[in-house]
Amino acid sequence: MSKRFRLPGLPKRSVRRAVILLPLSLTLVVMPQVTAAANKMAPTVSGTVAASLVQVVLGLVLVLLVIAAAAWLLRRFGHLQAGAGGALRIVGGLSLGPRERAVLIQVGERQLLLGVAPGRVQMLHVLDKELPAAPPPAAAVGGGFAVRLAAAIKQARQS
Numbered sequence: 001m002s003k004r005f006r007l008p009g010l011p012k013r014s015v016r017r018a019v020i021l022l023p024l025s026l027t028l029v030v031m032p033q034v035t036a037a038a039n040k041m042a043p044t045v046s047g048t049v050a051a052s053l054v055q056v057v058l059g060l061v062l063v064l065l066v067i068a069a070a071a072w073l074l075r076r077f078g079h080l081q082a083g084a085g086g087a088l089r090i091v092g093g094l095s096l097g098p099r100e101r102a103v104l105i106q107v108g109e110r111q112l113l114l115g116v117a118p119g120r121v122q123m124l125h126v127l128d129k130e131l132p133a134a135p136p137p138a139a140a141v142g143g144g145f146a147v148r149l150a151a152a153i154k155q156a157r158q159s
Contacts, residue, residue: 022073023066034058091131104131 035055091104091111101116102124111127 023070027062027066030062031059034062106130 087108089106091106093101093103095101096115099118103114103116105112105114109129111130112123113125113127115122115124
């Protein structure tokens with residue numbers, strides 16, 4: 001089993017705070033420099049319009065980069081776990097309705113079948129020994145999408 005990456009001694013709240021404050025601090029540092037560079041580019045009236053356009057475009061690019069960086073940081077550090085240390089894992093799940101699921105959870109040597117609905121989790125059954133592994137899906141047996149696509153292209157060329 002692979003352990004998830006955790007930063008030692010750094011609580012989850014600190015990571016969230018850094019993800020929120022990083023884009024703000026970058027904007028406060030970079031935007032005045034972008035404005036100064038745009039103002040130096042064109043001192044005339046038509047140049048002012050061009051400078052404003054450059055400033056807007058650079059600001060938009062900066063905001064998009066900050067959003068991308070924040071998304072990457074959340075994906076990278078958003079899965080910090082405190083607690084079980086890998087003793088619990090979700091084996092599988094099945095949707096029973098629009099908002100109801102049956103979830104099989106591995107706890108040590110036992111497996112628990114839980115019913116999950118909005119506002120409620122109920123234990124349905126306790127399995128003392130593990131269920132046998134399910135056969136792989138048909139797509140994995142057939143080689144997946146890439147193999148199927150190659151076969152379809154080959155068949156289309158022969159036709």
